[in-house]
Amino acid sequence: MIQELFDLSGKTALVTGATHGLGMAIARGLTGVGARLVINDIFPDKLEKAIGEYKAYGIDAAGYLFDVTDEEAAKSAIQTIEEEVAPIDILVNNAGIIKRIPFLEMEAKDFRDVIDVDLSGPFIMSRYVAEKMVARGQGGKIINMCSMMSELGRNTVSAYAAAKGGLKMLTRNLATELAKYNIQANGIGPGYFATAQTEAIRVGGHPFNEFIINRTPAGRWGQPDELQGAAIFLASRASDFVNGHVLYVDGGILATIGKPSNED
Numbered sequence: 589m590i591q592e593l594f595d596l597s598g599k600t601a602l603v604t605g606a607t608h609g610l611g612m613a614i615a616r617g618l619t620g621v622g623a624r625l626v627i628n629d630i631f632p633d634k635l636e637k638a639i640g641e642y643k644a645y646g647i648d649a650a651g652y653l654f655d656v657t658d659e660e661a662a663k664s665a666i667q668t669i670e671e672e673v674a675p676i677d678i679l680v681n682n683a684g685i686i687k688r689i690p691f692l693e694m695e696a697k698d699f700r701d702v703i704d705v706d707l708s709g710p711f712i713m714s715r716y717v718a719e720k721m722v723a724r725g726q727g728g729k730i731i732n733m734c735s736m737m738s739e740l741g742r743n744t745v746s747a748y749a750a751a752k753g754g755l756k757m758l759t760r761n762l763a764t765e766l767a768k769y770n771i772q773a774n775g776i777g778p779g780y781f782a783t784a785q786t787e788a789i790r791v792g793g794h795p796f797n798e799f800i801i802n803r804t805p806a807g808r809w810g811q812p813d814e815l816q817g818a819a820i821f822l823a824s825r826a827s828d829f830v831n832g833h834v835l836y837v838d839g840g841i842l843a844t845i846g847k848p849s850n851e852d
């Protein structure tokens with residue numbers, strides 16, 4: 589059956605930072621087509637709360653406490669996960685932070701913090717998960733959560749844009765070096781989605797809300813579950829010949845220069 593192309597039964601997915609927002613939506617999508625779920629966080633309370641929320645969805649998620657920027661901790665956690673749960677077939681590098689600070693006010697520490705979580709973290713996780721995928725010889729999937737900021741700049745998000753631009757190129761390099769092991773590395777580039785991460789620039793009459801609605805051909809913010817199809821595609825056999833691609837789920841923003849406010 590053609591649907592089997594998208595079936596993840598028997599596969600184990602590690603979705604980093606999937607205790608809320610887009611990561612949780614993606615994780616629910618992958619489990620919805622049969623994947624076993626592993627998540628991580630650095631905060632025990634957030635991890636415990638998320639495990640409970642997944643259970644309410646009927647999902648038995650395994651949770652691990654570790655920091656994706658801590659190479660030794662990440663390497664050890666990956667080993668433990670593969671011993672206690674199962675080999676990781678699908679890695680979604682979702683854990684990330686953003687700091688919205690005007691460039692001329694940003695300190696190097698702020699910049700380094702964002703690069704560390706949003707770019708070095710995916711490097712570290714991909715490095716040690718891919719090593720085991722290669723050793724098993726059964727291929728695998730790596731999905732990096734890129735961003736509109738992988739392509740475009742915006743006021744106050746210089747560190748985040750640098751990290752997400754770098755993550756796009758890391759994705760292409762992972763594809764280059766891992767494709768021969770039947771490991772496909774790709775990215776998902778969300779447009780603007782209605783999540784806690786964007787609440788500060790979306791609600792309470794913030795002018796950015798109207799800007800995004802006008803700038804997005806679909807004329808609205810995305811809803812987290814609208815990323816599930818892209819994640820299932822890139823995590824499944826359906827994308828076995830897709831390498832180094834960033835799939836933008838953005839309501840059309842990247843397709844257009846935008847339109848004057850007096851045009852429909």
Ligand code: GCO
Pocket residue numbers: 686688734735736737742745748777778779780781785786789
């Ligand atoms: C911002 C937003 C964006 C989105 C997303 C877009 O401040 O511009 O937070 O970064 O969250 O990353 O793809």
